Amino acid sequence: MRIAIWGAGYIGGKQLVALGRDKVDFFIDSNPKKCSGLFCGKKIVHPDELSTWSDLFVYVPYNFYNEIKASLVAHGLVEKVNFCKYDGKNGIDEVILKKDLERALQELEENKERMLNSVIFWGWNFFQKSNYKSFFMRMRQTGFDSQICVVGENVWNKREQAEKENEVATIIAPLNFDRDIHLINSQINYSQLHVIEEIEKLNDAAKAAMNIYGISHRDALSEIYYLLYYAEKVIHEVKPALVILESSRAVRSYVLAYVCQKYGVKYLYSHPGHFPGTYIFDSLGESGCSVPNINSEKFSRLPVDQSDIAKACEIWKYLYESKANRKCQPNIDLTEILERKINKQRPTILFAAHVDSDNVPYTEHVRKYFSPMFATSIDAGVYLSHICKKNNWNYIYKPHPLSINEQIPDLLAEGSIYLEQANINDLIDRSDVVVTVQSSVNYVALIRSKPVVMLGYNVINGKGCTYEVYVKENIEKILKHAMEQGFTPEQKEAFRRHIAQNFKYYLYDDLSERDIRYGKSVPGCIDDFFSLEKYIKK
Incomplete structure (x- = not known):
């Protein structure tokens, strides 16, 4: 029986890692732009190109399961016999994690000189899904004062392929830095884990791991132990000028923020903005823990003039008519x-x-x-x-x-x-x-x-x-x-005023293709990322 994964994207990539690369024959994807190419070294096939379905077993992503299920059933496949849902959560044994940690540390050793004193983008979105690559390439082209490198959490990719796509120095973090992969059946001695319970931020991370993954207290502490070990190695060896994280509430982000604070390294949280076509870089976090919400009254008083309001009206009209959205x-x-x-x-x-x-x-x-x-x-x-x-x-x-x-x-x-x-x-x-x-x-x-x-x-x-x-x-x-x-x-x-303030002080243009441009231009130096805090303190 041939094994296929439906979806040549990050969810399918995680499933590939979970199953084992040698156990998957190919990917299925209905996006014509992806087909005939390769993903993680595996061929991508359009559903219309498949002449036989009866010899397939297909892993289907949870987020589009019902519509893909209907298509598979129409081709005569039977649920749980010829296909099943992939829920995105993967527990890995400590032996597997240790082996991958060795691989990650070797990559760090071989590339640390190229990454020294750089701005680290830590996450998997640099090239995949959100187009951070264009944003950071524009920074480099316009004379940004520090080099940029990536610690990738796209663990399904090989380092060489990821670096080729990113076009900057890139290493791939260990498997458990992916938000849906976690440690199980740890054998670490409790004496080594005790220190994690004594540090509030790390203990919070362990509690989050227990709740999110449904794992034991020991496995949760061990998960943090391995995240901490690698994060400290990277920060100590690379000595970054700035670390950009993708989420303030992910388990790994608790750990990374703690390590940055410990070593006195500046860090920011970044993610697509609440208006489509934008990015946020925030020193405090996201959503209710963001700079504009923590300082809501001061943010509301930030000055805007008539030209800012006129631009806000233009943006509002464009977003309404185009029905642009952060997600397709x-x-x-x-x-x-x-x-x-x-x-x-x-x-x-x-x-x-x-x-x-x-x-x-x-x-x-x-x-x-x-x-x-x-x-x-x-x-x-x-x-x-x-x-x-x-x-x-x-x-x-x-x-x-x-x-x-x-x-x-x-x-x-x-x-x-x-x-x-x-x-x-x-x-x-x-x-x-x-x-x-x-x-x-x-x-x-x-x-x-x-x-x-x-x-x-x-x-x-x-x-x-x-x-x-x-x-x-x-x-x-x-x-x-x-x-x-x-x-x-x-x-x-x-709301009109809020739009104007967002695009003048907070949201960056993500450089995606659209009919009108809006948002702040790429920063010229690290301090520019923190300009909103300076305005608020005035």
Whole structure:
């Protein structure tokens, strides 16, 4: 039987590593641009090119499972006999991790001189998925004062191939630096792990690992032990001028931030911005823990002039008309489903969920900066579903693509509509009120002039653009108020100003192709990354 993985991307790459490269024959991908090429040394085949299917066993990614399943069934394949879902989580034995750690340390030793005193981009997004490569190449072309290198977490790639793609010095971190790969069955002596429990940031990382991966306390401490060992080696040997991390709430980021602080190395968190076509570089974190939210009042007072406001209006109009989004939206016609399930005489509430693993474990820090009332988006969504049922409102639950859970529909109140795949712009246009905890869908809703109710925190909080509620007992009342008032003129004016401030002070142009340019230009030096903090301190 031939073994195939559906999807020549990062999820498929992880599955390749989990199965073993020699056990997979090829990738299947419906994207014509990828086909006929290679991914991780394996051929990529379009579904239409397959003449026989009966001898296949296909691993299917969790985020597009239902639609791919339908295609496989149509070709005569049987679930669990000819295909299965790949859920993205992989436990690896300590022997495997140690062997890969040796490989990673050897790569560091061979390349450390080329990376000395550089800016390290630590993550897998430099080339894959988000086009950070163009951004950093532009920095280099315009005279940025430090060299750039990559510590890649795209563990499915070989170092040589990754460096060829990145066009800068690149090494690949050990397997467990991938967010979905973790250690199991550790044999490390507890005496070696005791120090981790004594350091608050590392102990928090271990707790997060236990909750996210469902592993034992010992395995969690051992996971942090290996992450810490490699991170300290890199920072000590390379002595970077700056480290750019991709997430503030991932297990590995707890460890990396601790190591940077220990060695006195500057670091930033970066990810795609809440407006499509932008990047964020933030010294504090992301979402509710970002510089604009921690300093909400001061950020709101940052000066903008009439030309800034005029540009904000142009951007708003472009984003509305183009329906641009941070993520590619599926082309699915929802007319039949919604016509059948929605009562047009009643208001419609749309709940856009966030990635639940970002808030695990549900600590006081998470409660303070991200989600004050609900441990998970599922908790929030279920609570809302019962409010909607009580008031006879239409209710749509849209899970985040990375937090799809087959059990959610059974948890929702009767009459709720659960949609895994949908164009978020279309859902918003069919809704009367949009609710999020911390999802950036709130920005998409505001662009489409819909009232937004926030149950948690992200960059928008305290800016006068949304309805905000932080006590469960007040949610129903605020929802009714949002229905009655809609997206008010005052909120529209505040959002227009917020757009102007974001693009003048916070968001960088990611250099992607689009009809108009917006966002800050690439920085000329390391200090430029920290310019917002300087404005706020004035």
